[in-house]
Amino acid sequence: MGETVHVDLGARSYDVRIGTGLIERAGQAIAPLLKRPRVAVLTDETVGALHLDALRAGLGDVAMTALALPAGEATKGWDQFSRAVDWLLAEKVERRDVVIAFGGGVIGDLAGFAAAVLRRGVRFVQIPTSLLAQVDSSVGGKTGINSTHGKNLIGAFHQPALVLADIGVLGTLTPRDFLSGYGEVVKYGLLGDAAFFDWLEGNGPALAAGDLALRQYAVRRSVEMKARIVERDETEEGDRALLNLGHTFCHALETATGYSGRLLHGEGVAIGCALAFELSQRMGLCSQEEPSRVRAHLKAMGMKADLADIPGDLPDADGLLALMAQDKKVVDGKLRFILARGIGEAFVASDVPGDVVKPVLEAALRAR
Numbered sequence: 001m002g003e004t005v006h007v008d009l010g011a012r013s014y015d016v017r018i019g020t021g022l023i024e025r026a027g028q029a030i031a032p033l034l035k036r037p038r039v040a041v042l043t044d045e046t047v048g049a050l051h052l053d054a055l056r057a058g059l060g061d062v063a064m065t066a067l068a069l070p071a072g073e074a075t076k077g078w079d080q081f082s083r084a085v086d087w088l089l090a091e092k093v094e095r096r097d098v099v100i101a102f103g104g105g106v107i108g109d110l111a112g113f114a115a116a117v118l119r120r121g122v123r124f125v126q127i128p129t130s131l132l133a134q135v136d137s138s139v140g141g142k143t144g145i146n147s148t149h150g151k152n153l154i155g156a157f158h159q160p161a162l163v164l165a166d167i168g169v170l171g172t173l174t175p176r177d178f179l180s181g182y183g184e185v186v187k188y189g190l191l192g193d194a195a196f197f198d199w200l201e202g203n204g205p206a207l208a209a210g211d212l213a214l215r216q217y218a219v220r221r222s223v224e225m226k227a228r229i230v231e232r233d234e235t236e237e238g239d240r241a242l243l244n245l246g247h248t249f250c251h252a253l254e255t256a257t258g259y260s261g262r263l264l265h266g267e268g269v270a271i272g273c274a275l276a277f278e279l280s281q282r283m284g285l286c287s288q289e290e291p292s293r294v295r296a297h298l299k300a301m302g303m304k305a306d307l308a309d310i311p312g313d314l315p316d317a318d319g320l321l322a323l324m325a326q327d328k329k330v331v332d333g334k335l336r337f338i339l340a341r342g343i344g345e346a347f348v349a350s351d352v353p354g355d356v357v358k359p360v361l362e363a364a365l366r367a368r
């Protein structure tokens with residue numbers, strides 16, 4: 001049974017449809033958006049090989065042209081972005097047409113940014129194929145690419161016209177990729193719904209093992225939470241920053257590892273959430289039990305939970321702090337973290353001194 005979460009943003013409102021078989025029925029969902037029966041699809045080579053034929057069939061009478069970019073975080077840069085925009089122009093995509101982002105978070109972010117700048121803005125539809133993209137990056141309109149200076153530093157807010165989250169395709173993910181996405185699911189419980197975190201502790205293993213009903217509930221609850229936050233704060237002037245729980249640490253670690261297979265984004269989020277709770281505990285904001293409970297659940301799921309779980313060398317604490325200083329959430333040169341008074345009780349801290357963060361990093365690095 002499919003479910004729909006509506007994102008209420010006035011003229012930019014849209015639905016997030018969640019269920020199985022949505023790719024098979026994509027034409028029915030997308031056709032009402034079209035002025036002419038054609039779409040341009042941006043995907044990656046892995047997703048394209050697995051699912052592009054199914055999407056083509058699901059579009060029915062809607063003509064489809066597609067470009068498959070290399071898979072991986074390294075694609076989310078100027079070179080592949082320029083390639084995508086040039087291809088869309090060569091395909092004569094017009095302002096009234098629709099671009100489809102068909103893939104995980106990398107493709108969703110890049111394709112959404114391409115749609116945002118193409119002819120000063122064309123509509124796009126998100127069809128996220130990873131758990132991470134379904135619960136997080138496909139919803140909310142953040143689009144962009146990475147720079148050598150850091151992650152997601154170049155981009156635009158551009159809301160999709162529709163999101164189709166087909167739970168069935170999650171079965172084709174590797175266990176590591178699925179658990180990477182689960183890092184974002186856990187984040188939602190930690191930032192604002194302690195009961196959801198309780199539910200994940202009880203149901204996480206069965207969810208990871210493939211239970212479709214549990215997967216659908218986890219995606220729907222995550223999307224609901226994100227939608228309500230985005231409705232209150234579309235362009236991250238306030239509450240929306242809560243969605244960055246764990247991300248200040250995560251983005252520094254991703255930059256340090258070169259956006260490589262050493263650390264997937266959701267793995268960095270999970271480690272970052274654990275570090276954020278550790279920092280909160282050291283600042284006297286939450287009890288000692290809270291960081292331990294976060295790490296215990298991550299480890300019970302077989303996930304990365306500490307810097308020690310990242311292979312290869314890492315910068316020292318000062319080096320990691322320097323990378324954090326490039327984060328797009330820095331305001332007036334001051335580090336901004338999402339801290340917590342407990343599980344489900346996150347808040348934005350706009351000025352956390354580096355000398356408070358440094359001992360947390362030093363302890364985590366010593367444990368390696």
